[in-house]
Amino acid sequence: MQPEKQQDVLKRLAFIEGHLQGVRRMIEEDKYCVDVLKQTFAVRRAIEKMEQLMLDGHLHNCVVEGIKDGRDDQVIDELLDLYELANR
Amino acid sequence: MQPEKQQDVLKRLAFIEGHLQGVRRMIEEDKYCVDVLKQTFAVRRAIEKMEQLMLDGHLHNCVVEGIKDGRDDQVIDELLDLYELANR
């Protein structure tokens, strides 16, 4: 990953870790489940945003490079795998 | 939440936090993005499993109680809100 992108991803990850600590506190203090669930949904969404950033970097670098090097099938099969995994 | 359920949720949360630390290390060591993404997908799935556990407790306790107390509309509107939020 390019250094600025890496820093951006790590910053988002730190935010996600902090968010999860908040979730932990809510569970320990036995807060209302509905409110805890709304927070875990927000955490998952923040992870998805971080994934988009990594995918952006991956497409612009590894995929473009791989295709220009003639490794089309390899990079594309990886993308299709990811897409299937992302949808579970 | 019932004490055993709460302990189970906290145990899963500890696992998720550890998994995210592994993701952090992978990003810091500049591992291949595709491999990092596979791990963040797994983290999201682990959060979903934890959510199912909390939802289970919520349905069996608060929702049943709420409906027996005649607060049907309130508990059901909360559930529909959650369902919509879970699907974003």
Add this chain to the structure above:
Amino acid sequence: MQPEKQQDVLKRLAFIEGHLQGVRRMIEEDKYCVDVLKQTFAVRRAIEKMEQLMLDGHLHNCVVEGIKDGRDDQVIDELLDLYELANR
């Protein structure tokens, strides 16, 4: 389902069927895949909205009734199954 809700669901279904016919035409005319995919995403989202309507009816009727009849475990296990299936 209550008659008005049933009519609403059937109207949405007719819209979804029409939308899919449009998708069929796009594929037959070999339109750009990216544009076809945007339409199928919209179809899936329309199906999700229709599901929310059915779930709303189910919660307000069958679930409330089931819990008031003491069939808590049955109606709640069905809901948890649905939730897990909806997330695949």
Add this chain to the structure above:
Amino acid sequence: MQPEKQQDVLKRLAFIEGHLQGVRRMIEEDKYCVDVLKQTFAVRRAIEKMEQLMLDGHLHNCVVEGIKDGRDDQVIDELLDLYELANR
């Protein structure tokens, strides 16, 4: 799309249309909502499989061609848009 892929996609679409007709009948006959929902979930999953097939064709053809023609940014921005839309 390549002709065989197009035929495969159209075949899957015909299956999805038939499945939705079954859903329509279930709603008209006022079947149990939980059972209808399980069918609409299956329809959405069948649409996702059809999308994967189209995405496969798109990546192997338009994306590879676009990158070899130097239109990297255009094809990659389209992919990122799709990914964001697919996750809503």
